Amino acid sequence: MKLIIAIIKPFKLDEVRDALTPLGVQGLTVSEVKGFGRQKGQTEIYRGAEYHVSFLPKVKIEVAVTSDIAEQVVEAIVKAAHTGKIGDGKIFILDIERAVRIRTGETDTDAL
């Protein structure tokens, strides 16, 4: 089992979600985060006080999948979240040691 963590541009969320459904992905977790990589921040001005804000709003998707479809899922995210401009984001793939479905107690691949 793999945990795929993808940091993407916020407006790409729906596109990514739509790309994952046909692959059999049945659930995912989304959080609103801030971050920066190579994309520069912006300058905000409030009554003459200038603030350079380097943290930009992003969306983090975490989806747990069986290892056999992990690569397809990563490719689908890359394709859906891509714009070609700086700030598109990154994907990290981690191994999942164990998984449990809380309602039924099913474990591992039965829990995904």
Add this chain to the structure above:
Amino acid sequence: MTSFVRRTSRGALLALPALLAAAPAWAQDAVVNAGDTAWMLTSTALVLLMTVPGLALFYAGMVRKKNILATMMQSFFICALVSVVWMVAGYSIAFGNGNAWFGDLSRLFLAGIGTDWDKPFVLGAGSATPVATTIPESTFLMFQMTFAIITPALIAGAFADRMKFSALCIFIVAWSLLVYSPVAHWVWAPTGWIFALGAADFAGGTVVHINAGIAGLVCALVLGKRLGYGQENMAPFNLSLAVIGAALLWVGWFGFNAGSALTAGGRAGMAVLVTQIAAAGAVLSWTFAEWMLKGKPSVLGAISGAVAGLVAITPAAGFVLPGSALVIGLASGVICFWAATSLKHMLGYDDSLDAFGVHGVGGIVGALLTGVLAYGPLTADAANPDGVVVAGMGQFINQVIAVGATIAFSGVATYILLKIIDATIGLRVTEEEEREGLDVVLHGERMG
């Protein structure tokens, strides 16, 4: 609240009450004017709305998330505190006859308010220059209460994010009694010295805005800058609240300015018109100035411009025509933009929400321009066909004196009060508390 007593060249005092000649004995048998009273009750509600929730939203929208509730609490609680203070002694000190500098305690705890409760109120009854009104005293004093409430609430903008609540409560009570009421007395009570001088302040350019603005500046200087000022990000958490607050202030200001006519008629009508024109003019000038100088027209700039214009037209509202109001609006928009951005950063004080930059400076601009732009016929009567408040060097000098006196007294008195409170219970929260945020530290609550 109108104020236009003029010393004639022979030194005799002429009192010109709102549209009526002073006739105390006759007035006691008359009845209140329903239209005037209805308008004054409405104005009272409008002005109260300016503080709760107008100012509460305006200020809270500009602070960081961790201080939103505390900032709103300041406006809300000051409303309650000053209401009681005003009832107990504030009103009496402001509008009791007393002497030229201080009222009296004739209406301590509003004693005697039950007598003649339904008769038209005569302000300054028993003095040399009484002003007859057509409304009951309860309405007059309630209308004035809303002014007494908003003035200290404005000061809070200067010490946002760092003042202890206990210190705030004591400061507000003391300031209301010892600074607000006396200045109100000087300008609006018939026995007051600025009233006698003939300076024109229709709705409180000096009493409210310069007074609060200078007090705010002194607070900012005495309390010191916020932690991280100039380095950390202190961006407003929710400017949409500030926009809503500013809109409530704008609309409420019709009560503030036009209600100061004390009557429902041509005076109030013209005051509403010039108030709108000045506000609009200032929105445009602040916004365009910012657009040209900073690159983008900001929402914060537009709403700040509106408030600046409204502040500046406050002393002038009953004395100028729309053309002059436009001038006052355009001028105050640009000047207050400069004061809130450049001047503040140049001199380095941390007036967090620009109590001085907008209210102090705007009030000074408006009060002085009143002396330059006053249209005589608006204050003409049988004895003064050319008007009592007329643009000219004489009137301008009176304005300068009134402005100067307010600045000096407010500055010094506020400083003394702050120092006493600082020496006893301390004014500012600790560094750790400031970092944590006032909401949870002072009030045990969070915005989530």
